[in-house]
Amino acid sequence: MCIFCKIVNKEIPSKVILEDENFLAFHDINPTRKVHALVIPKAHYNSFEDTPSTIMGNMSDFIREVTKELNVNESGYRMITNIGKDGGQEVSHLHFHIIGGESVGRLVRDKNDL
Ligand code: AMP
Numbered sequence: 001m002c003i004f005c006k007i008v009n010k011e012i013p014s015k016v017i018l019e020d021e022n023f024l025a026f027h028d029i030n031p032t033r034k035v036h037a038l039v040i041p042k043a044h045y046n047s048f049e050d051t052p053s054t055i056m057g058n059m060s061d062f063i064r065e066v067t068k069e070l071n072v073n074e075s076g077y078r079m080i081t082n083i084g085k086d087g088g089q090e091v092s093h094l095h096f097h098i099i100g101g102e103s104v105g106r107l108v109r110d111k112n113d114l
Contacts, residue, residue: 004040004091005093007040014029017069018062018066018069022041023040023058023059025040025066025098035070035099036097036098037070039062046093046094047083063098072100072101075101076100077099077104080097
């Protein structure tokens with residue numbers, strides 16, 4: 001079982017931000033910004049490449065609830081999903097990074113951003 005499935009099953013603790021039947025948002029263990037959250041579907045999909053569009057649609061609604069909870073919905077944030085080897089994905093369970101709480105700069109200038 002992957003590490004994020006273990007977090008879903010509460011076998012590994014996490015700092016939960018928001019949870020419903022299908023999705024979970026929790027704080028990244030190694031934050032790169034003042035706000036750094038991860039949003040995942042509870043069901044396991046390796047990455048965006050494997051995720052059905054219905055899940056993606058519902059996840060969009062959930063993510064907007066999370067950004068309100070984090071109080072970055074108006075100030076803005078960056079949302080990133082890394083995909084596969086060249087995308088720098090370390091955990092093979094679809095997740096969106098939400099970073100913000102401060103200016104995150106321009107992506108093209110931030111070579112080390114996630
Ligand atoms: P990625 O490189 O896109 O696969 O990102 C994986 C992210 O998961 C990294 O930002 C890690 O800091 C984060 N991470 C790994 N293990 C945990 C954990 N147990 N709890 C919270 N975040 C984690």
